[in-house]
Amino acid sequence: MASGRFITLEGGEGAGKSTHVDLLIESLDAAGITAVKSQEPGGGSAEAEKIRALLVEGDVGRWDPVAEALLHSAARRDHLVNIVWPALELGHWVVSDRFADSTMAYQGYGHGLDRAAIEQLYEITVGDFRPDLTIVLDLPAEEGLKRAGKRGGNEDRYERMGLDFHERLRDGFLDIARREPERCVVIDARPPREQVQAAIRDCVAERLEVEFP
Numbered sequence: 411m412a413s414g415r416f417i418t419l420e421g422g423e424g425a426g427k428s429t430h431v432d433l434l435i436e437s438l439d440a441a442g443i444t445a446v447k448s449q450e451p452g453g454g455s456a457e458a459e460k461i462r463a464l465l466v467e468g469d470v471g472r473w474d475p476v477a478e479a480l481l482h483s484a485a486r487r488d489h490l491v492n493i494v495w496p497a498l499e500l501g502h503w504v505v506s507d508r509f510a511d512s513t514m515a516y517q518g519y520g521h522g523l524d525r526a527a528i529e530q531l532y533e534i535t536v537g538d539f540r541p542d543l544t545i546v547l548d549l550p551a552e553e554g555l556k557r558a559g560k561r562g563g564n565e566d567r568y569e570r571m572g573l574d575f576h577e578r579l580r581d582g583f584l585d586i587a588r589r590e591p592e593r594c595v596v597i598d599a600r601p602p603r604e605q606v607q608a609a610i611r612d613c614v615a616e617r618l619e620v621e622f623p
């Protein structure tokens with residue numbers, strides 16, 4: 411069906427996902443590939459953006475973990491149906507700032523929801539569709555929170571969940587990548603952004619056979 415490729419960037423708060431999605435799209439453009447930027451939750455789909463506000467703003471404890479996972483899944487389905495799948499069918503590539511690994515990391519490793527339940531939810535929401543490549547940006551939790559804190563704004567509900575939670579996320583993302591090495595690549599997000607972006611480009615070039623100019 412789809413002829414475009416689907417790349418996801420994952421990692422904890424402030425790891426550099428948004429920064430590197432933009433830079434990667436510029437690099438893909440320079441390589442003659444039309445790439446669409448996306449983001450979860452929301453992804454520019456009108457209804458999913460309403461769900462985003464329910465998840466990233468407000469009281470830390472406003473949702474129990476199951477409700478939180480269901481809301482992320484509803485937003486994900488909407489984003490796939492309205493943004494990702496139509497773009498891939500046109501032959502465009504999609505680069506998404508977060509996708510389903512964030513649900514496994516945050517609601518699974520972070521809040522303690524059962525792995526099997528989250529996998530079942532994936533099956534219902536996404537089916538057998540998978541990203542062609544997932545880049546996990548790895549950064550110590552404390553450093554990520556420091557970087558994210560400088561950004562400001564009111565989309566900080568997850569940022570306020572405490573250091574322990576964020577350390578579990580980091581371990582969770584690394585474990586997810588270890589379990590699926592054919593899909594996931596871990597990149598050290600500590601160096602300056604030019605160096606991180608060069609590592610991302612090398613990885614996309616190798617895994618997805620792109621020739622960057």
Ligand SMILES: Nc1ncnc2c1ncn2[C@@H]1O[C@H](COP(=O)(O)OP(=O)(O)OP(=O)(O)O)[C@@H](O)[C@H]1O
Pocket residue numbers: 421422423424425426427428429430557558560561599600601602603604606
């Ligand atoms: N390699 C880097 N070194 C230092 N600062 C960086 C680096 N990469 C990104 N930053 C800065 O860190 C902050 C967080 O980056 P960014 O918003 O891209 O992270 P994010 O992973 O999207 O965070 P969130 O999960 O909170 O959306 C930004 O101010 C960005 O400019």
Ligand SMILES: [Mg+2]
Pocket residue numbers: 427428429507
């Ligand atoms: Mg971001």
